[in-house]
Amino acid sequence: MEDQIKEIKISALVIAKNEEKNIEDCLKSVxxxxxIILVDSKSxxxxxDIAKKYTDKIIVHEWQGYAFARELSLQNALGNWIISLDADERVSPExxxxIHQLLNQENLKNGYFIPxxxxxxxxxxxxxxxxxxxQMRLFKKESASVSQREVHEGFIVQGEHGKLKNDLIHFTHQDLYSTFEKINKYSTLEITEFINAKPVRKRDLIIHPVAAFLNHFISRKGYKDGMHGMMVSIVHAMTNMMRYxxxxxxxxxTKKE
Structure with a gap:
């Protein structure tokens, strides 16, 4: 039969909002x-428009959080295997x-962490x-669910896990303007998880950010990455301070209505 439906073995899931600078390279890499399923939060x-060059499976919806968007993408996937990435990420050729070699093997695990x-x-x-x-980014659809966190959410995969060797590329902080936007956005989302947090004290605004800086710059050897490592350590300190x-x-x- 000539018009057989093509078997969908692997689905790429991407969520995005106002990512015109990133989306083409992202989708091209998968x-x-x-x-390819793109869940777009009304960009x-x-x-x-750019995404339409790579897929006709575009779901546009009102923003209801990262977990909702990932769940929506997972529900609409037809592949037995899923690879998930954000718009600022790329699958390297390696x-x-x-992944091609892996999926042609037998006795595969349910999910694979990718560096x-x-x-x-x-x-x-x-x-x-x-x-x-x-990051858990390659997995069997039937074994996966979405964690319901406000930020740093991801996929939970039941069963055995493995690790891949080659990298997923992540352009997480492309300029300082977007870095400060992320600090503001993520710190706001993170405090929604501190329902029963202890009252914040004055010293918390000093001790925790300083500890975060020293932890990343000294203990985690940020100094080896020079000025970039120092700035990354400062970003962690700033995020910590904004959170508190x-x-x-x-x-x-008490905010006025």
């Missing part, structure tokens, strides 16, 4: 997959080849616990 830039190569201002960061930064400041605000300031 164009070898049997299908106001050219994200969707990783692509490794992630994180960039900060165009430099790969190998210190500060930024590498290998293993916003938590104090939540505990002490």
């Amino acid at each position: 164009s070898w997959c049997d299908e 106001t830039d050219r994200t969707v 990783l692509k080849n490794e 992630r190569r994180n960039y900060f201002l165009d430099k790969v960061i190998k210190t500060c616990f930024w590498y290998p930064d293993y 400041m916003k938590l104090w605000e939540k505990q002490n300031v």
Whole structure:
């Protein structure tokens, strides 16, 4: 029969909002997959228009959180295997080849952690616990569910896990403007998880950020990455400080309706 339906073995899942600078390279890196599903949270830039060159499976919805978007992408996937990535991530050619070889084998595990190569201002960061930064990104659909966290959510895969050797590329901080935006956004999302947090004290605003800086710059050897390592360590300190400041605000300031 000539018009047999093509078997979908692997689905690529991507979530995005206003990612016109990243989306093309992201989708191009998974164009070898049997299908690409993009969940877009009503982008106001050219994200969707660019994505149409790579897939017709684009789901546009109101923003309801990262976990909701990932769940929506998973529900609509037809592949037995899933590879998940964000718009600022790329599947390297080496990783692509490794996945191809893996899926042609037998007795596979249910999920595979992939090392992630994180960039900060165009430099790969190998210190500060930024590498290998293993992420569960390749897995059997039937074994997966989505964690319901506000931020740093991901897929939970039941059963045996393995590790791949080649990298997922992550352009996480491409400029300082977007870095400060992320600090503001993620610190706001993170405090929603501190439901029963202790009252914030003055010393918390000093001790915890300083400890975060020293931990990343000294203990986790950020100094080996020079100025970039110092700035990454400062970012961790700033994120920590913003988290405590916003938590104090939540505990002490009554906002007017």
